[in-house]
Amino acid sequence: MTKSWPSRRTAPAVRKGDLRERQILDAAETLLVTRGYADMTVSDIAAAAGLTRGALYFYFASKQDVLIALVARTVQALQEKSAAASTATGPVEEVVSTTLERTAALWREHGPVMRAAVDLSSTVPDIDELWTGTADVFAEAIAAVLQRAGTPPGDGPGDAAALGHALCWMIERTFYQATRTSDDGLDDATQTCRTVWLHVMNTGSAG
Incomplete structure (x- = not known):
């Protein structure tokens, strides 16, 4: 049986945090194209998402x-x-x-x-x-x-x-x-x- 990955993104009501997470993930996906996983950093992802590094850590603990x-x-x-x-x-x-x-x-x-x-x-x-x-x-x-x-x-x-x-x-x-x-x-x-x-x-x- 396939594991169902828990995520607030699957909740029926989209909260502000969900939208922010989506921005982070979209930014990371863009950076995968332009830089690749090895070369992109947490700071890069935060900047691309319009966040500070500290704000990104509220949503994700690491790259x-x-x-x-x-x-x-x-x-x-x-x-x-x-x-x-x-x-x-x-x-x-x-x-x-x-x-x-x-x-x-x-x-x-x-x-x-x-x-x-x-x-x-x-x-x-x-x-x-x-x-x-x-x-x-x-x-x-x-x-x-x-x-x-x-x-x-x-x-x-x-x-x-x-x-x-x-x-x-x-x-x-x-x-x-x-x-x-x-x-x-x-x-x-x-x-x-x-x-x-x-x-x-x-x-x-x-x-």
């Missing part, structure tokens, strides 16, 4: 905490896309295409955050929990689509669950590599992942 919250915000959008894929009722080929296109759109919009999550998940447990938990949700959604196409639902290497996890991590790595220098290759990466997913799906249903 790492800012990034964790930024990753949490981004993976929430990823999980929503995954949930849509697992409950979609259209033709499976269209579900595959739509799911990959929506995922690619998130990589275009939030690529620096998502690459930072990949890069830091091995050393920051909170980010690893968020990223891996989201991957599990995405893998389950892929498995659901595979099962609709006739792939066996068991736990074997060729069954939907195992294939869903393999496809999930293939898509993550492919999109990660495609966006490292620019987004120009993301369309091709999306089509490649679609081809692989459909091939696995067709092979599984044939078996």
Whole structure:
């Protein structure tokens, strides 16, 4: 079961603090693009958000905490896309295409955050929990689509669950590599992942 990351940003009523946190996270995401995580500082984030360094510490204890919250915000959008894929009722080929296109759109919009999550998940447990938990949700959604196409639902290497996890991590790595220098290759990466997913799906249903 995926952990639900606690945050005041998810409260029904948006308070002043929520808006301030959003400004901080937006500033940090911009700095990830222009400077990268290693080079940006708490002072940089505070200045970009229009705050003093001391005021930022009221909301976040460190630069790492800012990034964790930024990753949490981004993976929430990823999980929503995954949930849509697992409950979609259209033709499976269209579900595959739509799911990959929506995922690619998130990589275009939030690529620096998502690459930072990949890069830091091995050393920051909170980010690893968020990223891996989201991957599990995405893998389950892929498995659901595979099962609709006739792939066996068991736990074997060729069954939907195992294939869903393999496809999930293939898509993550492919999109990660495609966006490292620019987004120009993301369309091709999306089509490649679609081809692989459909091939696995067709092979599984044939078996």
